[in-house]
Amino acid sequence: MADDGSPDAPAPDPSHETVGAVATDSARRTDDQPAAPTGVRSRMVRLAVGWLPDGxxxxxxxxxxxxxxxxxxxxxxxxxxxxxxxxxxxxxxxxxxxxxxxxxxxxxxxxxxxxxxxxxxxxxxxxxxxxxxxxxxxxxxxxxxxxxxxxxxxxxxxxxxxxxxxxxxxxxxxxxxxxxxxxxxxxxxxxxxxxxxxxxxxxxxxxxxxxxxxxxxxxxxxxxxxxxxxxxxxRGRLAVARPPATAPEPEQAERRTRPSLRFLTLVFLNGVLYLHAVILSVGLPLWITTRTDAPVELVGAVVVLNTVLAISLQMRLSRGVDGLRPAASRQRRAGFILAACCALVSLTGPAAPAVAAALILAGTAALTVGEIYQSVGAWGVSYGYAPDASRGYHLSLYSLGSTGAMIVGPALLTSVVMPAGLFGWLGLAAVLAAAGALVPVVVRFRRLPAAETTQPV
CATH class of the missing domain: 1.20.1250.20 (MFS general substrate transporter like domains)
Structure with missing residues (x-):
């Protein structure tokens, strides 16, 4: 990871490292007291702003x-x-x-x-x-x-x-x-x-x-x-020079900007996983108030828990997603975790109020983690399939999955899932798990021409 890519670079002199280590150790022994507050301040600064992107x-x-x-x-x-x-x-x-x-x-x-x-x-x-x-x-x-x-x-x-x-x-x-x-x-x-x-x-x-x-x-x-x-x-800060590139032939350029069947399949699968937003905003409130004995105040607790967990875990769960396969893996996790949420909710109908409340809160925690993994995976997949020349088009096309979920999702939950009770939630769990499992399968055999690889801007 530390290799600078230059095979002819001279190796570091071990004696220099030894001298540096001794000097550092000496400084540490003679200046212990002033260094401690600086270290604490440094950690506090990293905690406060370390998550911010550079630039x-x-x-x-x-x-x-x-x-x-x-x-x-x-x-x-x-x-x-x-x-x-x-x-x-x-x-x-x-x-x-x-x-x-x-x-x-x-x-x-x-x-x-x-x-x-x-x-x-x-x-x-x-x-x-x-x-x-x-x-x-x-x-x-x-x-x-x-x-x-x-x-x-x-x-x-x-x-x-x-x-x-x-x-x-x-x-x-x-x-x-x-x-x-x-x-x-x-x-x-x-x-x-x-x-x-x-x-x-x-x-x-x-x-x-x-x-x-x-x-x-x-x-x-x-x-x-x-x-x-x-x-x-x-506007003045976006004058970034792109690396020179050879203009592709018109037919080749059209093929690269045209969405593939694989990409459209991923749009659909992401829309299925995005049903978590409808579960949170429509499904859980209606289910709590009409199909369980849990207290009505639990609806507010669900929103608070979801918000607190989302803020706490967003940056941590987004680490390491720097390519298509890690992104697809996050969507697979999202599908399985969202399925677990639905399975927990399915058990709340006949449960006692305290048990139902505990299951709902556990399901909300699972839903929040699944929500974060879905969004992180969606960003990675959509960026991975979006050529620079048509990035806006591909990203907007990919967003149709989530928009469509918000259009059809409320009717799906209120007309199909909730009336079926236990089996409705378990059926939704199976759909979410299958959608998550399919994303890496669809991504796995993707072939990218060398000329289409995304370059930093």
């Missing part, structure tokens, strides 16, 4: 992600009450709008990804942030259902399309081996920002007056404006 552009991206998620946490905490109390919509109408927003995002992600390849990921992300700001500023002026659906779709299109563009931009800021780690840092920062935003909004709602929900929506719009403005300051 100002990447750290600025983390700041942008934090501000974005801070506003999102505020908005989501008060959005249901804003839509129902301030606008006067029913819960069913709100659900319809959110579903249409996801469909709009599904339809727009790939075209936006192509635009990011043509004009650059940074300009597209800036435009998306300002686009989202405009439509969130429009929310307080919505007066009826038709306009709500229009604004929901336009805001949702930007919301769902932004994720792959962020991933594409990070791919141009860091070397290939560090991309998954950088995405994990972004996810960690987003989780922290979301928690702080949601907590702040909860306090403000408890203390605020009648217009507080509109204020929260406008603060989310402001967060998009601020993050977009910060992204503009990255």
């Amino acid at each position: 100002t552009p990447v750290r600025r991206m983390l700041t942008v992600s934090f501000i974005d998620s801070l506003g999102t946490g505020m908005f989501l905490t008060g959005s249901a009450l804003f839509f129902t109390r301030d606008i006067g919509l029913t819960a069913a109408q709100v659900g319809l709008g959110l579903s249409l927003a996801a469909v709009a995002g599904f339809l727009c992600s790939v075209p936006v990804g192509r635009l990011s390849d043509r004009f650059g990921a940074l300009p597209l992300l800036v435009a998306l942030q300002f686009w989202r700001a405009a439509w969130f500023f429009a929310y307080p002026f919505v007066a009826d259902l038709p306009w709500f659906l229009v604004v929901c779709c336009l805001a949702g299109a930007g919301e769902w399309a932004a994720g792959p563009v962020v991933q594409s931009l990070l791919g141009s800021l860091v070397a290939p081996a560090a991309r998954v780690r950088a995405m994990a840092a972004v996810m960690l920062v987003r989780n922290i920002g979301f928690v702080l935003g949601a907590t702040s909004a909860t306090i403000v709602i408890a203390l605020g007056g009648g217009n507080i929900y509109r204020v929260l929506v406008l603060l989310d719009a402001v967060s998009f404006l601020v993050s977009g403005a910060l992204l503009l300051r990255l």
Whole structure:
């Protein structure tokens, strides 16, 4: 690992090493007391900021992600009450709008990804942030259902399309081996920002007056404006020279940018594994409140446990994912661990309240670990299959799996899994385990032409 690749480099002189060791040992003996505080401070600094990726552009991206998620946490905490109390919509109408927003995002992600390849990921992300700001500023002026659906779709299109563009931009800021780690840092920062935003909004709602929900929506719009403005300051730092490369023949270039059947299969398998998000947001709350004797307060405990574990484990579980095979291995683990979560939940129906609560919390812990492994594996697989020339297109196409899971997942859980009870959860466990096991099989025999290998930028 320490080899510099130069076979003719002279070997180090052992006598120098001995002298250095003696000098170091002497210094250690004569200066023990001052060195200890420095070591403690050094460890504290490493603990506080050691997980941050190197480089100002990447750290600025983390700041942008934090501000974005801070506003999102505020908005989501008060959005249901804003839509129902301030606008006067029913819960069913709100659900319809959110579903249409996801469909709009599904339809727009790939075209936006192509635009990011043509004009650059940074300009597209800036435009998306300002686009989202405009439509969130429009929310307080919505007066009826038709306009709500229009604004929901336009805001949702930007919301769902932004994720792959962020991933594409990070791919141009860091070397290939560090991309998954950088995405994990972004996810960690987003989780922290979301928690702080949601907590702040909860306090403000408890203390605020009648217009507080509109204020929260406008603060989310402001967060998009601020993050977009910060992204503009990255423009001067992205002038990175790419290594010279020979232009491929048109037919060869088209073949490289065209998604293969293997890639589309991985898109589908990732969508199946992404059902963990639906289990957390829809499946567990409904199951706890309607099918178990566990206390209703357990729903809040599930969210808190998931958030705390995600923040604590995100960076640790993302280590060592620097290629397709390690990424596929993480998705296999995700499938098996998510299957264990479903198996634990399946036992809670007839259980006593305390037993049901313990099983639900254990299942939540398993779900969180599976969630992290799924996301880490997905970043590694999608980066591995995305050529530099069409990175935005491939990443946005890969994201259709997770978007599709959020569209069909709620109906799948409420109409198929939950009515079947024990066998429904065990069936879902089998599907998740099979999806995870198939990812390494699909990846294993992938052949990459030498000219297609990704180069650092």
